[in-house]
Amino acid sequence: MAAYPDFLVTVPTQGDGRDPLRRDRGEWRPRRPLPPFVTDLRPGAFGPFDHLAQIGRAAETAAIGGALVPFDPAGEESLVVAAGLLRQSRHLRVVAGFHPGVAAPVYAAKFSASLQRFTDNRLGWQLDVDLDPAVARSQGDFLRGADRYARAEEFLTVAKGVWHEEGYTYEGRFYQVLAGGFQAPNSGLPFPRVYLTGTSPEALALSARHADVHLFTADQDVETGVGELAAQSAREGRPVEYGLRLPVLARDDDDEAWAEARRLWDLAGGAGEGLPDPDPRTRLWGGFDRIAGSGPFGLVGSYETVAAGLRGYLDRGVTSFVLDARPHIEETYRLGERLLPLFAKEIEHAH
Amino acid sequence: MPIDIYWRIGTHGDQQSLRRRVSSRGEWAPVVPGSLAPGVRNGRRDGYSYVEHMADVARASESSGFVGGLLPSFPFTDDPWAAAAALARETTTYRFMIAYQPGFLHPVQAARMSASLQRATGGRVVYNIISGGGGPAQLWWGDRVDHDDRYARTSEFLDVLKGVWSGGPFDYQGRFYQVEGAGLPEPLARQPFPEIYFSGSSKAAIEAAGRHADYYLSWLEPFPALAAKFAQVREHSTAIGRAPKFAVRVDVLARETEQAAWDEIRRGWAHVDPAALRGADGDSVGWLRSQSFVSWPVRDYRELEVSPNVWGGFHLLRGGPAFGLVGSYQQVAERLDELIGIGVDAFILAGVPHLEEAYRVGEEVLPLLRGHEIRRHSSLSPISATKGSI
Numbered sequence A: 001m002a003a004y005p006d007f008l009v010t011v012p013t014q015g016d017g018r019d020p021l022r023r024d025r026g027e028w029r030p031r032r033p034l035p036p037f038v039t040d041l042r043p044g045a046f047g048p049f050d051h052l053a054q055i056g057r058a059a060e061t062a063a064i065g066g067a068l069v070p071f072d073p074a075g076e077e078s079l080v081v082a083a084g085l086l087r088q089s090r091h092l093r094v095v096a097g098f099h100p101g102v103a104a105p106v107y108a109a110k111f112s113a114s115l116q117r118f119t120d121n122r123l124g125w126q127l128d129v130d131l132d133p134a135v136a137r138s139q140g141d142f143l144r145g146a147d148r149y150a151r152a153e154e155f156l157t158v159a160k161g162v163w164h165e166e167g168y169t170y171e172g173r174f175y176q177v178l179a180g181g182f183q184a185p186n187s188g189l190p191f192p193r194v195y196l197t198g199t200s201p202e203a204l205a206l207s208a209r210h211a212d213v214h215l216f217t218a219d220q221d222v223e224t225g226v227g228e229l230a231a232q233s234a235r236e237g238r239p240v241e242y243g244l245r246l247p248v249l250a251r252d253d254d255d256e257a258w259a260e261a262r263r264l265w266d267l268a269g270g271a272g273e274g275l276p277d278p279d280p281r282t283r284l285w286g287g288f289d290r291i292a293g294s295g296p297f298g299l300v301g302s303y304e305t306v307a308a309g310l311r312g313y314l315d316r317g318v319t320s321f322v323l324d325a326r327p328h329i330e331e332t333y334r335l336g337e338r339l340l341p342l343f344a345k346e347i348e349h350a351h
Numbered sequence B: 001m002p003i004d005i006y007w008r009i010g011t012h013g014d015q016q017s018l019r020r021r022v023s024s025r026g027e028w029a030p031v032v033p034g035s036l037a038p039g040v041r042n043g044r045r046d047g048y049s050y051v052e053h054m055a056d057v058a059r060a061s062e063s064s065g066f067v068g069g070l071l072p073s074f075p076f077t078d079d080p081w082a083a084a085a086a087l088a089r090e091t092t093t094y095r096f097m098i099a100y101q102p103g104f105l106h107p108v109q110a111a112r113m114s115a116s117l118q119r120a121t122g123g124r125v126v127y128n129i130i131s132g133g134g135g136p137a138q139l140w141w142g143d144r145v146d147h148d149d150r151y152a153r154t155s156e157f158l159d160v161l162k163g164v165w166s167g168g169p170f171d172y173q174g175r176f177y178q179v180e181g182a183g184l185p186e187p188l189a190r191q192p193f194p195e196i197y198f199s200g201s202s203k204a205a206i207e208a209a210g211r212h213a214d215y216y217l218s219w220l221e222p223f224p225a226l227a228a229k230f231a232q233v234r235e236h237s238t239a240i241g242r243a244p245k246f247a248v249r250v251d252v253l254a255r256e257t258e259q260a261a262w263d264e265i266r267r268g269w270a271h272v273d274p275a276a277l278r279g280a281d282g283d284s285v286g287w288l289r290s291q292s293f294v295s296w297p298v299r300d301y302r303e304l305e306v307s308p309n310v311w312g313g314f315h316l317l318r319g320g321p322a323f324g325l326v327g328s329y330q331q332v333a334e335r336l337d338e339l340i341g342i343g344v345d346a347f348i349l350a351g352v353p354h355l356e357e358a359y360r361v362g363e364e365v366l367p368l369l370r371g372h373e374i375r376r377h378s379s380l381s382p383i384s385a386t387k388g389s390i
């Protein structure tokens, strides 16, 4: 497959806001009220999903390829969010994150077959296998260690089994199905595109057999991961694409981007501390967890600087970028209008 | 009386900022990668048109605290009636302020369209009645009626529209319109009549406004000039036993600090064509007024700041009127409070880009307003004495 960049944005699951500590959009925290003498027609007319819908529409309007709704047990439920975003778009692919403990694989597949039918097959799955153990237990899941990957393997096998075969039967350690399988019109649909993560041997082995896209984060050794997974997937005889989840802060020029990083850093409580420097070699800056609540490592700079950073990953085989920038609507427009056009040549070549 | 604050939905595309007068939203510029509504996906147009972005702006401003949006109408724009019909079903509480010139649409048809839109939206239609700026644009529409007669026609138009609104039969013999046995059919006839925001700065406009305006709507002008104009309108209205409210259409460039706000202007100013520093076509008294508050030619953008934060160069950075506010969130809120102090009851705010700035102004500026508090204690207002009677 031709190397091309596929861009997705990340949908917030715990509200959104102009500043790092504000989560007043999407009603995670209360909004600043309008003064009482100003007409306010909103009370009672809006809910949190109106804001999420606007984020999805921003991605659709800005011609972004897709959106990832991460699994977040402390936030909005991703499959429900995904269903809404898909309904209100025509092109956007939406990847819903969840973990195998949330439902039986047949049920997850059944739910997804409906979504595929409703949305011209634009749903993706990101299966989160390795949860923090305390979080897993809070979700009623006590499985530990390598068993988590064994169960994920069975989960995907069974989900794909009932999806593709009528009269499907499976006997496993975790799941059993007798004479299952979907019937028309729930049969014959494309299976949701599967995104997986992790750098452990078990994670890479699972991806080799089941991932359509394997997602890295910028603090991981992407080059080594791509190399190992490429070798394994070749042995499995199926292609895997590589992706990167990456927070970004891009502006007209480097100075403006760093001034904004500084402003957000101060607002996030860093005023007394110096702004950390980016890594001189990789140009990655490690302050995003603080200013955006995302993973720590990402790129700050002009559109050209950020594009150059992404090209570095493209050269290492990464073709999907799941970008994260807040506030989500404004930044999604920005990415669509300013960053993506810098990849217009590559995108045109791939199609 | 509560203050209604509207936003503006651009009907001819949008720029990414005031830094460059280049449109990338809508079909007013070539559709290339990075354009949106229509956008380019995988090398091909995505099948959308500018209405998608208008819907985004409507929802952005609806959810950040604005009661509605003004939809302007010019030869080069999308049509506001069509836009309102399309956006009606995509919003919940949002009011559509439709700008239109009576004269291009028969008043009976305008009544029918309005009543249907009221039914579609639960009564969310508002009118911005404008009577045209003359010159080539007026002829472009096929309208040869001269300035003062346009206001006479506007008056007749509204008489007929109101006449047929609550059912018939209604007869009318005017200079511009005649109808016999007219009236909206039963279910359409039971809709609330749209509020009228009436614009025009000329004598003819102010007379007509006295008769028809629920709100007299002006562009922003230096505050004393605006207060004087409001006083004129009030005088005319009182004479015929009416009492319109006042509204002002204000562009806003607000940032965390005043410095950051002027920095945006400075960046835009660097691209202004020096030849564009003057130019007024047609017979619009309002526009000539707005140009008279500044002594042209100007060399530096700060020369257009006629009083603190009141800047008369917005038309050089984007299409539209000249005056707006530039400053910190706090300063802009204070200036808006001062406008409330001189009698403003409603605002139509706007900023470029409209989507992003709707969030900013809704989240950062509106919560800082103190309004009435100031109006009560204000010695600023030359009309504060009469205000109480309105």
Ligand SMILES: Cc1cc2nc3c(=O)[nH]c(=O)nc-3n(C[C@H](O)[C@H](O)[C@H](O)COP(=O)(O)O)c2cc1C
Residues within 6 Å of the ligand: B071, B072, B073, B074, B099, B100, B130, B131, B132, B133, B134, B199, B200, B201, B202, B203, B205, B217, B218, B219, B249, B283, B284, B285, B286, B287
């Ligand atoms: C707030 C406001 C909005 C206006 N919007 C429009 C518009 O959308 N289309 C248009 O052709 N003229 C518009 N105008 C201009 C009017 O048609 C008219 O030219 C202007 O009010 C001057 O009238 P005057 O000569 O009575 O002062 C607007 C004017 C104001 C004050």
